[in-house]
């Protein structure tokens with residue numbers, strides 16, 4: 001070994017930012033010197049292949065060991081190159097054999113072989129055949145911590161001077177390794193941030209609309225009381241309730257109050273993912289995995305690593321994907337589409353559905369084991385009609401939000417209007433209330449608030465709010481069931497006239513005088529399917 005050669009490898013390694021590349025360069029640089037038969041680097045890492053490790057019988061502690069991370073050199077007798085990272089010496093328990101001793105104690109070792117009966121050499125036939133004379137192993141130490149071991153088998157006897165050059169070289173290598181690890185960590189964090197940004201970009205709209213959960217009713221209070229203790233854990237939560245009751249808001253509140261709040265909350269609307277893209281959406285894919293997979297893409301599980309994944313409309317996940325979802329929930333592992341590498345994530349799951357999952361299980365559309373796994377902690381959000389006392393506060397809050405969005409001063413609501421809102425039964429829940437208020441603000445054009453609720457009044461006056469439930473003869477009320485039936489009939493009739501069209505001119509929403517989003521949520525709540 002030559003001092004100037006070691007120096008030039010040291011200079012080159014300062015530039016390398018990838019750990020694997022750095023280790024390969026070091027090993028190759030050392031092995032390129034005339035007398036070096038084999039150069040190897042082992043790094044300390046958690047025990048991984050303990051069940052099959054050739055040295056398992058001698059291993060005192062499986063938590064950490066030396067992993068062969070780079071190898072270079074070759075036979076003088078054949079073309080054989082010793083670059084593989086497998087074989088009998090791919091792991092050394094700390095403290096076992098020479099390499100393990102250096103890794104455990106941080107003490108370097110220089111050994112000579114004269115071809116006689118020195119017992120430190122395990123492969124004597126190999127050493128004789130290859131003309132090995134010396135073995136030198138130096139610890140890779142950074143700030144007092146042993147990171148690994150660098151070792152060289154030489155065909156010329158190594159003296160004290162070369163051994164001390166190798167010591168200095170190992171110190172440089174340890175610094176370069178620490179730097180490369182830091183670069184990789186920064187690159188990983190940057191990629192993670194970019195990934196989160198991409199996924200979060202589509203969440204911005206919702207994020208802006210996030211406010212505190214408004215309401216004082218007893219039933220809502222009960223829900224909120226349940227949130228606090230479960231928020232602090234990583235238990236899966238299943239949020240149940242009709243469409244528009246605020247399930248997503250609950251999921252956000254859970255995440256914001258959890259220890260994961262600094263990490264991302266990623267939402268997946270399972271109803272909006274085409275069946276064939278589910279797996280890739282959840283777990284990611286590699287380039288070329290399927291037509292259109294032009295580059296590698298991480299999935300939502302990876303984007304949510306360390307944080308929370310909100311599976312909205314979880315009942316829509318196809319049966320064939322449910323087993324993969326179960327696996328990631330149980331083991332925290334998954335593979336990208338088109339790749340064999342098993343990845344590990346730490347994700348908390350909050351799922352939501354407006355379906356009756358027990359019925360879905362009974363009818364074979366939802367796996368029972370997945371259902372139990374998701375519903376460790378079920379939270380039922382009551383529909384707005386069961387907490388009409390929340391309506392005044394909610395209306396004020398939502399009016400403020402809608403006006404801020406439209407850049408208008410919030411108009412005052414009269415007492416009569418608030419009461420009218422409380423008399424309505426809100427099949428589309430809080431979302432419908434929000435839509436009604438938005439429409440009212442737009443129609444009022446800065447003047448008096450004009451509220452329009454549900455069905456147009458037969459007398460031609462504005463809407464149902466002008467026909468209070470408790471006004472008129474007692475015999476004029478309509479029972480809830482009948483009311484829903486009629487509303488269903490009415491919506492179906494409007495859809496039939498509009499030829500199944502919901503949105504745009506001539507669509508059912510325009511015919512009914514409803515905001516299309518209101519109609520859509522009402523159709524959903526009433527279980528009316530649009531062709």
Ligand SMILES: Nc1ncnc2c1ncn2[C@@H]1O[C@H](COP(=O)(O)OP(=O)(O)OP(=O)(O)O)[C@@H](O)[C@H]1O
Pocket residue numbers: 209210211212213214215241242243244245246247248249250312352353354394397430431434
């Ligand atoms: N208690 C509440 N306080 C303030 N805003 C609320 C409340 N409940 C619901 N909202 C608002 O109502 C709208 C609908 O709520 P959200 O999207 O959370 O409902 P959801 O139950 O998840 O609906 P879906 O099942 O259709 O996905 C949102 O704009 C949300 O901010």
